Amino acid sequence: MGSYVPNTLDERKAMLNEIGYESIDDLFRHIPEQVKIQGGLDIPEGMSEMEVLKKMKEIAKKNKVFPTIFRGAGAYRHYIPAMVNNVISKENLQTAYTPYQAEISQGILQSIFEYQTMMADLTGMDVSNASVYDGATAAAEAVAMCADRKRKKAFVSATVMPSVLEVIKTYCFGNELEIKVIPEKDGVTDIDYLKEHIDKQVACVLIQHPNYYGSLEDAQTIGEVAHEAGAKYVMSVNPISLGALKTPREYGADVAVGDGQPLGLPIAFGGPYLGFMTCVESMMRKLPGRVVGETEDHNGKKGYVLTLQAREQHIRREKASSNICSNQALCALAVGVYLSCMGNEGVTKAAEQSMSKAHYMAEKLAGAGFKVENKQNFFHEFVTVSDTPSEKVLKALEDEDILGGYPLDDKRILWCCTEMNTKEEIDKAVSILKEV
Amino acid sequence: MLIFEKSKTGRKCQNLPECDVPVVTLDAKDKREVKLHLPELSEGELSRHYTELAKKSHGVNDGFYPLGSCTMKYNPRVNEVAAGLEGFTDIHPLQPTETVQGCLEVFKTLESYLCEIAGMKRMTFQPAAGAHGEFTGLLLIKAYHKSHGDEKRKKIIVPDSAHGTNPASAAMAGFSVVSVPSGPDGCVDIEKLKEIAGDDVAGLMLTNPNTVGLFDKNILEITKIIHDCGGLCYYDGANLNAVMGTVRPGDMGFDVIHLNLHKTFSTPHGGGGPGSGPVGCKEFLVPFLPSILVEGEDKLVAVKEKDSIGEMKNFYGNFLVVVRALAYVMTLGKEGIPEASKNAVLNANYMMNKLKDLYTMAYDEVCMHEFVMSLADLKKQTGVSAMDIAKGLLDFEIHPPTMYFPLIVDEALMVEPTETESKETMDEAIAVFRKLYETAGEDAESLHNAPMTTPVTRMDEVGAARHPILRYQFED
Numbered sequence: 001m002g003s004y005v006p007n008t009l010d011e012r013k014a015m016l017n018e019i020g021y022e023s024i025d026d027l028f029r030h031i032p033e034q035v036k037i038q039g040g041l042d043i044p045e046g047m048s049e050m051e052v053l054k055k056m057k058e059i060a061k062k063n064k065v066f067p068t069i070f071r072g073a074g075a076y077r078h079y080i081p082a083m084v085n086n087v088i089s090k091e092n093l094q095t096a097y098t099p100y101q102a103e104i105s106q107g108i109l110q111s112i113f114e115y116q117t118m119m120a121d122l123t124g125m126d127v128s129n130a131s132v133y134d135g136a137t138a139a140a141e142a143v144a145m146c147a148d149r150k151r152k153k154a155f156v157s158a159t160v161m162p163s164v165l166e167v168i169k170t171y172c173f174g175n176e177l178e179i180k181v182i183p184e185k186d187g188v189t190d191i192d193y194l195k196e197h198i199d200k201q202v203a204c205v206l207i208q209h210p211n212y213y214g215s216l217e218d219a220q221t222i223g224e225v226a227h228e229a230g231a232k233y234v235m236s237v238n239p240i241s242l243g244a245l246k247t248p249r250e251y252g253a254d255v256a257v258g259d260g261q262p263l264g265l266p267i268a269f270g271g272p273y274l275g276f277m278t279c280v281e282s283m284m285r286k287l288p289g290r291v292v293g294e295t296e297d298h299n300g301k302k303g304y305v306l307t308l309q310a311r312e313q314h315i316r317r318e319k320a321s322s323n324i325c326s327n328q329a330l331c332a333l334a335v336g337v338y339l340s341c342m343g344n345e346g347v348t349k350a351a352e353q354s355m356s357k358a359h360y361m362a363e364k365l366a367g368a369g370f371k372v373e374n375k376q377n378f379f380h381e382f383v384t385v386s387d388t389p390s391e392k393v394l395k396a397l398e399d400e401d402i403l404g405g406y407p408l409d410d411k412r413i414l415w416c417c418t419e420m421n422t423k424e425e426i427d428k429a430v431s432i433l434k435e436v
Numbered sequence: 437m438l439i440f441e442k443s444k445t446g447r448k449c450q451n452l453p454e455c456d457v458p459v460v461t462l463d464a465k466d467k468r469e470v471k472l473h474l475p476e477l478s479e480g481e482l483s484r485h486y487t488e489l490a491k492k493s494h495g496v497n498d499g500f501y502p503l504g505s506c507t508m509k510y511n512p513r514v515n516e517v518a519a520g521l522e523g524f525t526d527i528h529p530l531q532p533t534e535t536v537q538g539c540l541e542v543f544k545t546l547e548s549y550l551c552e553i554a555g556m557k558r559m560t561f562q563p564a565a566g567a568h569g570e571f572t573g574l575l576l577i578k579a580y581h582k583s584h585g586d587e588k589r590k591k592i593i594v595p596d597s598a599h600g601t602n603p604a605s606a607a608m609a610g611f612s613v614v615s616v617p618s619g620p621d622g623c624v625d626i627e628k629l630k631e632i633a634g635d636d637v638a639g640l641m642l643t644n645p646n647t648v649g650l651f652d653k654n655i656l657e658i659t660k661i662i663h664d665c666g667g668l669c670y671y672d673g674a675n676l677n678a679v680m681g682t683v684r685p686g687d688m689g690f691d692v693i694h695l696n697l698h699k700t701f702s703t704p705h706g707g708g709g710p711g712s713g714p715v716g717c718k719e720f721l722v723p724f725l726p727s728i729l730v731e732g733e734d735k736l737v738a739v740k741e742k743d744s745i746g747e748m749k750n751f752y753g754n755f756l757v758v759v760r761a762l763a764y765v766m767t768l769g770k771e772g773i774p775e776a777s778k779n780a781v782l783n784a785n786y787m788m789n790k791l792k793d794l795y796t797m798a799y800d801e802v803c804m805h806e807f808v809m810s811l812a813d814l815k816k817q818t819g820v821s822a823m824d825i826a827k828g829l830l831d832f833e834i835h836p837p838t839m840y841f842p843l844i845v846d847e848a849l850m851v852e853p854t855e856t857e858s859k860e861t862m863d864e865a866i867a868v869f870r871k872l873y874e875t876a877g878e879d880a881e882s883l884h885n886a887p888m889t890t891p892v893t894r895m896d897e898v899g900a901a902r903h904p905i906l907r908y909q910f911e912d
Contacts, residue, residue: 001769004702005856006859030653037681052518059538065527094707096706106492118475136750269536295895304895344472346451356458377462
């Protein structure tokens with residue numbers, strides 16, 4: 001069996017003697033016998049490190065790593081600079097707790113302050129929190145933060161990622177806010193429906209941009225409709241797209257949320273990712289989660305602390321703005337390192353290349369008989385329709401170690417390109433599909 | 437110095453090749469007009485920047501970290517190697533089932549181990565943290581009562597000693613929170629609990645051992661009182677490190693539970709996350725579980741429950757954290773799991789006994805994996821508070837215990853050494869605690885001013901909240 005207990009049996013004995021006990025079991029004597037496990041745990045015996053690693057490698061081998069991926073739908077494979085993993089593996093950062101003790105946590109606090117600055121800048125907003133679990137919970141928290149006593153209803157577009165909508169609904173099963181889904185029309189949010197149905201009880205309107213199908217929404221107009229009814233406007237965005245696309249602020253949003261995964265985090269079978277939340281200054285005190293602020297120490301030296309804690313669960317208990325305690329801090333650090341490595345030019349390049357490659361692939365696929373369904377301009381994802389069953393299309397690619405787009409149904413496939421997809425890969429995939 | 441202050445226009449790292457397809461540009465109506473202000477540094481400068489930040493941080497590897505209720509145990513390196521395997525990191529969450537058999541095996545295997553340890557039927561790994569697990573568990577309770585047409589159960593009972601997340605999660609799940617007081621022994625006041633129990637109670641949230649580090653001996657009676665009134669019992673797994681392998685929450689009468697893989701199962705805290713808060717439940721709650729459950733023997737499949745409360749987040753949870761926890765349980769196995777908890781309890785009792793002649797213990801009896809001291813008397817005598825002692829520890833490179841929690845103990849310091857600390861480390865810490873006690877009597881002022889040796893001294897937190905500066909302001 002493996003063990004991480006340093007004290008030898010003799011040392012344990014000595015410690016027990018020193019405090020007046022015969023055995024460790026004496027320390028458990030006051031626990032009622034009826035609740036104690038009889039006969040030990042029914043799990044395998046422990047193993048050495050060598051055996052554990054061998055076993056873990058065997059398990060990992062049962063997964064198929066696709067060298068070429070054209071699938072996004074909420075998880076995007078972008079290039080991750082070597083620096084990212086190097087920094088998040090530094091033990092002082094990786095093994096630390098939430099930085100409540102500011103005096104010995106300036107490094108972590110500063111990294112979060114830098115992350116907040118970068119996310120606010122990327123989205124065009126005033127403030128950012130230190131992260132929540134992922135893009136879906138960020139969206140659900142955003143809905144809750146917009147609601148108040150008079151406004152207990154939210155309009156969410158049908159063109160958001162389906163599981164984001166589901167998570168919003170689950171959270172609202174809890175907080176009992178009403179969710180109205182704005183139907184889609186021609187692959188984007190039906191603005192006429194929204195105009196007709198929005199009223200003064202609506203707390204917010206939430207859309208995704210680019211939407212689930214990759215299309216650009218008429219984000220400006222939707223914001224205007226929301227604001228006219230006195231509702232807040234929440235935009236869920238892909239952060240990579242902001243290297244090229246207008247910021248949520250420029251479109252008029254009050255709150256921007258999204259999944260930070262494309263910014264330096266591996267796809268990793270769905271997590272850990274990170275949810276970012278940024279907003280305009282007037283909503284700052286409604287923002288859930290940890291926030292780091294700049295201040296001074298008692299000698300006047302600049303430093304950083306967790307702040308606005310009066311919103312949080314450990315102070316406010318049932319009156320807190322959210323129950324969040326652990327967040328995704330190390331992922332936020334990864335995002336900060338990613339954005340610093342890429343810089344303005346790198347992020348813009350990643351955005352432009354992702355979009356350009358998607359458009360190149362769409363054009364090639366159209367030439368191979370796959371009709372592109374998007375009626376509006378799209379970013380790095382798009383939908384094709386074809387008479388060939390999706391399953392058959394994707395199987396042909398899988399046989400060549402290519403993970404094709406995500407099958408929306410038997411005929412429609414949602415494709416994605418990033419800067420990782422070379423022209424050669426795209427041409428190869430299309431040539432395979434010409435034969436299907 | 438902030439990274440933005442080191443930035444020089446034109447400096448960069450070279451990460452991406454040039455575009456090999458025709459470049460597409462956006463129409464003006466969708467094109468970003470506002471300037472980006474990301475840092476521009478060479479790779480060498482960047483690397484130094486983060487090394488500097490790491491130096492100004494304090495992790496488990498930097499020294500003793502007896503942070504009560506957070507279980508800051510050693511984070512084994514093999515876990516990190518396992519979580520870094522390409523066969524885990526490079527798997528798309530929406531790949532075909534036959535290409536993710538390894539990922540499903542990770543979930544299935546760890547689920548079976550943790551259900552055995554917790555005494556539960558099934559478990560979902562979707563919750564990303566303890567608080568997220570609590571919220572999930574409470575929604576299961578809500579859905580269960582709803583499925584019985586029992587809509588009047590609006591109350592969740594929470595002890596006054598509970599973690600702040602408990603009442604906050606209950607509120608998020610749409611419940612009203614009723615606080616049950618602790619008795620003079622630090623445990624749930626049974627008579628008061630009986631008064632509160634009724635047909636409007638949806639459930640009780642409890643951790644056992646509780647937040648003062650004591651095992652509530654009346655646990656079977658407590659869970660029975662709740663069950664008799666038609667409520668369900670929720671176990672906050674924050675303190676499982678005291679009893680894993682010895683007592684199972686399921687056997688104590690709990691119906692639903694969350695575990696903290698980042699506490700009990702050794703995955704790193706990451707400066708605040710990511711954690712993982714899997715939720716386990718008894719058979720009758722399984723139909724309401726969110727996300728996927730893994731079924732099958734040779735060919736694994738992911739299934740969804742039809743009465744599920746719905747998704748709690750995208751995809752299936754913090755998968756790489758789950759991989760780490762699996763490596764940990766595989767390493768320890770059936771004997772190592774109880775060995776870990778027993779030594780956690782031994783270490784806590786050792787430290788408590790070596791300090792109790794000086795420091796006042798909130799409850800002077802056998803503790804579990806942590807103990808709570810009250811510095812109220814010390815403060816009265818010397819003016820030195822729990823905060824001052826905590827800050828004094830920083831000058832000895834010891835991370836302070838949890839301060840001012842639980843709320844029912846005045847001037848509380850909650851100490852949890854964990855099983856991965858050696859006798860010498862604890863002896864050194866005990867000596868420091870004793871020295872600080874002496875200093876409190878001799879030179880209280882020096883402790884009011886502590887720490888002195890850290891990169892910064894005590895921060896103006898009031899000023900930070902009053903005039904929030906939450907980002908760097910660029911000149912343009």
